[in-house]
Amino acid sequence: MTLVKLNSFQDIKSEVLERITTRTWPPGELIPNEELLAVEFGCSRATVNRALRELSESGLLERKRKAGTRVVLNPVRKATLSISIIRDDIEKRGCTYGYVLLERAHIMPPLVLAKTWGVAAGRKMLHLKALHLSNSVPYAYEDRWINTEHIPRALEVDFSAHNANEWLVQNAPFTHGDIAFSAVNADARESEYLDVRERDAVFVMDRKTWHDQTPITTVRVLFAPGHRMHTTL
Amino acid sequence: MTLVKLNSFQDIKSEVLERITTRTWPPGELIPNEELLAVEFGCSRATVNRALRELSESGLLERKRKAGTRVVLNPVRKATLSISIIRDDIEKRGCTYGYVLLERAHIMPPLVLAKTWGVAAGRKMLHLKALHLSNSVPYAYEDRWINTEHIPRALEVDFSAHNANEWLVQNAPFTHGDIAFSAVNADARESEYLDVRERDAVFVMDRKTWHDQTPITTVRVLFAPGHRMHTTL
DNA sequence: ACTCTTATTATGTCTATACATAATACTAAT
DNA sequence: ATTAGTATTATGTATAGACATAATAAGAGT
Numbered sequence: 001m002t003l004v005k006l007n008s009f010q011d012i013k014s015e016v017l018e019r020i021t022t023r024t025w026p027p028g029e030l031i032p033n034e035e036l037l038a039v040e041f042g043c044s045r046a047t048v049n050r051a052l053r054e055l056s057e058s059g060l061l062e063r064k065r066k067a068g069t070r071v072v073l074n075p076v077r078k079a080t081l082s083i084s085i086i087r088d089d090i091e092k093r094g095c096t097y098g099y100v101l102l103e104r105a106h107i108m109p110p111l112v113l114a115k116t117w118g119v120a121a122g123r124k125m126l127h128l129k130a131l132h133l134s135n136s137v138p139y140a141y142e143d144r145w146i147n148t149e150h151i152p153r154a155l156e157v158d159f160s161a162h163n164a165n166e167w168l169v170q171n172a173p174f175t176h177g178d179i180a181f182s183a184v185n186a187d188a189r190e191s192e193y194l195d196v197r198e199r200d201a202v203f204v205m206d207r208k209t210w211h212d213q214t215p216i217t218t219v220r221v222l223f224a225p226g227h228r229m230h231t232t233l
Numbered sequence: 234m235t236l237v238k239l240n241s242f243q244d245i246k247s248e249v250l251e252r253i254t255t256r257t258w259p260p261g262e263l264i265p266n267e268e269l270l271a272v273e274f275g276c277s278r279a280t281v282n283r284a285l286r287e288l289s290e291s292g293l294l295e296r297k298r299k300a301g302t303r304v305v306l307n308p309v310r311k312a313t314l315s316i317s318i319i320r321d322d323i324e325k326r327g328c329t330y331g332y333v334l335l336e337r338a339h340i341m342p343p344l345v346l347a348k349t350w351g352v353a354a355g356r357k358m359l360h361l362k363a364l365h366l367s368n369s370v371p372y373a374y375e376d377r378w379i380n381t382e383h384i385p386r387a388l389e390v391d392f393s394a395h396n397a398n399e400w401l402v403q404n405a406p407f408t409h410g411d412i413a414f415s416a417v418n419a420d421a422r423e424s425e426y427l428d429v430r431e432r433d434a435v436f437v438m439d440r441k442t443w444h445d446q447t448p449i450t451t452v453r454v455l456f457a458p459g460h461r462m463h464t465t466l
Numbered sequence: 467a468c469t470c471t472t473a474t475t476a477t478g479t480c481t482a483t484a485c486a487t488a489a490t491a492c493t494a495a496t
Numbered sequence: 497a498t499t500a501g502t503a504t505t506a507t508g509t510a511t512a513g514a515c516a517t518a519a520t521a522a523g524a525g526t
Contacts, residue, residue, distance in 0.1 A: 007480070021406040021444070033506055044481045049508080059315070065488040065507045074402065077316045079412060082292070082309045083466070169307065173254040177466035179312060183416030183436040183458070201434035203416040209466070211254065225416070233316070233410035233442070240510070266476055277511045282477080298477045299519040 007043050012051035015041070020060060020071055030070045031061075081231045083179065083207075086221075087163065090134045098133030101160040102193065109145055117208055119147055119215050126154055128164055131193055138194045140227075144219040151216070165219070174209035174216045181205055181229065186222065194224050203227045240276050245284035248274070253293060253304055263303045264294075312464045316412065316440075319454075320396065323367045331366030334393040335426065342378055350441055352380055352448050359387055361397055364426055371427045373460075377452040384449070398452070407442035407449045414438055414462065419455065427457050436460045 019025045031037075034052065038045045052069055055061045059078045063069045090097045105127045114121045126146040132139045144164055146154045151172045159167070185199040194202065202225060208218040252258045264270075267285065271278045285302055288294045292311045296302045323330045338360045347354045359379040365372045377397055379387045384405045392400070418432040427435065435458060441451040 009479080017408070021408060023406075027403070035506085046482085046509095047480060050479090053508090063507065066490060066505050067488090068506060074318050074321065074399075076318065076321070077410075078313050079316055080311050080313050081464075082311050084309050085307050088307065088309070166307075170260065173256075174466075175250065175254060177310075178463075179466060180461045180463045181414060181436070182461045183434040183456075185418075185432070185434045199418070199432050199434075201416040201418040201432075203414070207466075223416075227415060229414045231314075231412050233407075233412060242509080268476085279479095279512085280510060282479090283509090286478090296477065297519070298517065299475050299521095301476060 007041075007047070009047050009050040009054075012037075012041055012043065012048060013055060016051060016055060017060070025071050027071050027075075028073045030068050033068055077233050079231045079233050081229065085165070086132045086140055087166070090132070090139060093134070095134040096136070098136055099163050100131045100133065101128065102131060103127070103129040104159060106148070106155065113145065113218070117145075117215050117218050118210075118213075120149070123149055125149075128159055130159070130164065132163075137224075139224055141190060141193045141222045142219055143222075144217060146217045147215045150211070150214050164217075168217055172211070172216050174211050177207060177209035179205060179207045184222070190222055194222065196225055200225050203229070240274075240280070242280050242283040242287075245270075245274055245276065245281060246288060249284060249288060250293070258304050260304050260308075261306045263301050266301055310466050312466050314462065314464050318398070318402075319365045319373055320399070323365070323372060326367070328367040329369070331369055332396050333364045333366065334361065335364060336360070336362040337392060339381070339388065346378065346451070350378075350448050350451050351443075351446075352382070356382055358382075361392055363392070363397065365396075370457075372457055374423060374426045374455045375452055376455075377450060379450045380448045383444070383447050397450075401450055405444070405449050407444050410440060410442040412438065412440045417455070423455055427455065429458055433458050436462070 016025075016031075019031075025031050032040070034045045034048045037048045037052075041048065052061060052063065056063050056069070057078070059076050060072055061069050062072050087097045106124050107127055108122065109119070109125050109127070111121060113119075119125065126148050128142075128144045128146070130142050130144070132142070142164075146164070146168070148154055151168075153171065154167075157167055182204050183201055184204050186194060186196055186202050188198055190202070191198040191200060194200075196202075203223040205221045205223070206219075207221075209216045249258075249264075252264075258264050265273070267278045267281045270281045270285075274281065285294060285296065289296045289302070290311070292309050293305055294302050295305050320330045339357050340360055341355065342352070342358050342360070344354060346352075352358065359381050361375075361377045361379070363375050363377070365375070375397075379397070379401070381387055384401075386404065387400075390400055415437050416434055417437050419427060419429055419435050421431055423435070424431045424433060427433075429435075436456040438454045438456070439452075440454075442449045
């Protein structure tokens with residue numbers, strides 16, 4: 001056993017990664033414990049711990065107390081994706097951002113929505129439909145509900161001047177949320193708003209947010225055809 | 234200043250989160266440095282450091298040496314997605330997984346692909362088209378290229394019996410990759426394979442993987458209509 | 467004014483040590 | 497034999513102290 005000096009947790013991460021990919025430690029195998037690795041790498045256990053912890057967070061290792069650390073058999077790789085602000089997304093490409101409010105109503109939400117989102121049935125909520133433009137061309141269409149029981153101030157805001165999402169992040173922060181992505185065919189109205197043909201495939205993001213237990217807002221965003229969401233492994 | 238004893242980095246994370254959401258520390262604001270917070274919370278600096286580091290990794294804080302830590306103005310929230318194995322996905326729902334190889338050819342890839350993926354032009358590669366079934370119903374259709382310059386063994390494998398992805402994770406691990414999600418209208422052939430109508434919206438995943446600089450495989454997966462990719466914030 | 471050097475500051479990381487905790491194995495009492 | 501208690505083990509986390517590093521500010525020299 002060669003005692004190489006690898007002091008940084010980054011070094012150890014890449015060395016362990018190397019051993020996994022070269023199958024020095026094949027899938028399913030139990031690897032030496034932190035103390036042994038610390039001796040081998042010539043560093044402290046805390047350093048080994050951080051390296052292994054991060055690798056387990058990205059889905060390559062599985063750790064259990066007393067049982068030890070093993071290489072995951074079928075690694076379910078974890079990718080982090082940035083849920084960007086639409087305005088930033090557009091401006092990052094050097095385009096001009098535009099925003100148009102299409103509809104606004106203080107009405108009772110459909111029962112299905114109330115159920116899945118956890119708001120009391122029979123209460124009015126703010127319903128907004130809006131369009132995000134990139135250089136005056138439709139970029140995304142959003143259909144949003146805001147819980148005015150919890151954020152009554154939202155009723156006084158002029159959402160034809162203020163982007164709802166941006167107002168909400170400033171005025172009604174959330175503690176956790178829930179996002180789903182899918183593909184749907186644009187219906188008659190949606191295709192008109194997005195200025196595409198009917199039945200064109202659009203990328204959809206459904207997001208619900210809460211502050212502790214209280215629902216804040218739920219939004220469905222339809223992106224114009226060609227939209228791609230990108231990340232690395 | 235009340236000196237509360239918050240010893241765990243989890244406690245500190247939620248306390249800091251609380252201060253951000255309640256705007257005790259409003260967006261853009263510089264928060265006290267680690268040393269001060271350690272005193273306030275009655276813990277060590279390392280503990281505060283871990284809490285703040287994790288919050289900055291999830292996009293809520295921005296940290297710079299010497300400059301300090303500040304609350305991000307327009308938080309670009311980061312969500313982690315699990316890129317699951319299709320078989321697991323299907324079996325997790327209690328369905329039976331099935332796999333059918335549709336086409337196999339050792340041919341030269343289109344020039345566009347060679348360019349974007351970084352393989353030498355004019356070299357043959359393995360091209361596979363396959364179908365993933367859930368209870369014998371089409372679930373996803375994949376179109377894959379394998380770099381046989383780097384993995385010549387792939388030419389000898391019977392991919393009508395072995396799922397290509399599963400063979401590759403076992404036999405040709407990658408160090409990094411690149412994933413994009415989008416929505417497209419199924420063309421004539423795709424809709425036939427997936428047993429849906431032409432132009433139906435399908436959710437698409439494009440993935441490229443490398444081992445260091447060497448391309449391993451690139452695959453486009455089309456999921457049957459209704460597919461949703463889910464995560465939490 | 468301008469550049470170069472030096473000091474300062476907050477975060478980034480490492481170490482050694484300690485104790486907590488989950489999972490398991492062993493042991494003694496009934 | 498079953499159960500309750502105890503020991504063991506590897507990871508999980510906390511602590512105090514140290515030094516590294518990036519970013520900035522202050523000062524010196526031209």
